[in-house]
Amino acid sequence: MALTFLIRGDWSGGFSRSRARSRPENRLKPRLRTWELEHKILVLLLALSFIRGILYSAVIPPWQAPDEPDHFQYAALLVRYHRFPIKQDVAADEWLQTQVYASMQEFCFWARRAHTLAPAALEEEYRAAVGHPPLYYLLGAFLLAPFSHCDLITQLHILRLGSVLLGTLTVLVAYLAARALFPEDASWQLAVPAFVAFLPMHTFITSSVNNDSLAELLASLVIYSLLKIPKDSFSWRRVVGVACLLLLGVLTKRTTTFAIPLAALTIPLYCLRAKPLKSPLTSEASRCPLRWLGRLYVWLLIAITIGLGLWALTLQSPISNLQSLSSILHLPSSIALSILLT
Incomplete structure (x- = not known):
């Protein structure tokens, strides 16, 4: 009887402990402590x-x-x-x-x-x-x-x-x-x-x-927003957020323009990797990434144009605007002039 009791007690105790460990709240405790x-x-x-x-x-x-x-x-x-x-x-x-x-x-x-x-x-x-x-x-x-x-x-x-x-x-x-x-x-x-x-x-x-301190913060926010896209997928809020951050970066320091090609390259790569294009003419799943990509580029263009335009207003003459824009983007003056006119 004593042996039976011990055996039953051991088994029941072990079973109870395993059930306790398997409860969701007990599994979350180590994660909560880590957090x-x-x-x-x-x-x-x-x-x-x-x-x-x-x-x-x-x-x-x-x-x-x-x-x-x-x-x-x-x-x-x-x-x-x-x-x-x-x-x-x-x-x-x-x-x-x-x-x-x-x-x-x-x-x-x-x-x-x-x-x-x-x-x-x-x-x-x-x-x-x-x-x-x-x-x-x-x-x-x-x-x-x-x-x-x-x-x-x-x-x-x-x-x-x-x-x-x-x-x-x-x-x-x-x-x-x-x-x-x-x-x-x-x-x-x-x-x-x-x-x-x-x-x-x-x-x-x-x-x-x-001004490096603010430029560094805005560039970091752009990179963080781009990293969140694969997890949160595309949304108007995400697109507008990236465009606004790029706009603020252009209005802070010229060196933040590196984030513009970074965003322009990151989004298409994610589109191609996340949703393979099967039939662009008939498949709705294949059209969605392209539609979001088009919207993103529209917002990027708007952000860049507004940013360059507002920054140009702070300079003292159209000639200096043209020369500064040409030197920043490494473009011929004719192309820089067309951007300023937009």
Whole structure:
């Protein structure tokens, strides 16, 4: 009897334990614990990225980041004139140039950068970056407006703080892109944002006044959106989202134009891989990818045209528009002219 009881007890206990393990809620517990740990590590990475950027912005002397005087003056002139400045405004605004020149001299800009004596006045290369795409400077002017009465260095650090926030958001987008690429591998999902967060040049650039910080964020969002297409399939929201991101990128920095051919190549490859074309004339399944592809290219064309047109409005003359567009796209002037006329 005792042996029978033990046998029955062992079997019933084992059966009960196997049933408990087979319950869906018990199978989900390890995944939930993994997600909670991953979430905590991600929050820690974002916090470290933000703190690291703050430290960089505090340690780097004022004006020592690449082209920082130029970018700062553009945002400051937007606050001062309440419109996009032109070269005549830069030449006429001696007060801002004098203030920036005095600050650069105070922090030994020329001695540290070029190991030379300061010039008699602010040189042309260190004046406002007029003619650059305006989106970053509009954001900078929005941040500067409440602090326009503060001294120059305080305003500089306000803009640096905005760049640090943009750099931290880029780390978050890197995590989302890694999740789209490696949905089952938590180590890669965390390794990618960790690499971005602790990359010295990324932290250096995104802790200074520079339009690279916003351009980097928008380009990362474009890549993330393209990675989501195979999972979420095509939709008007996805198409409009990609087009809007490309538009914002063109309005931020010229180097983001690399994302346009990237999107133009990615979508057709996905269409051909996801749904083989059997009979384009009769098969509805084969027509759908082509229809969505056509819609995408229409939105891309609209985004590029609007972006180039709005950016052209910020320049000082049609000739400079033509020359700048030709140099950016590496096109003959005749083709650049036809794009501007559209």
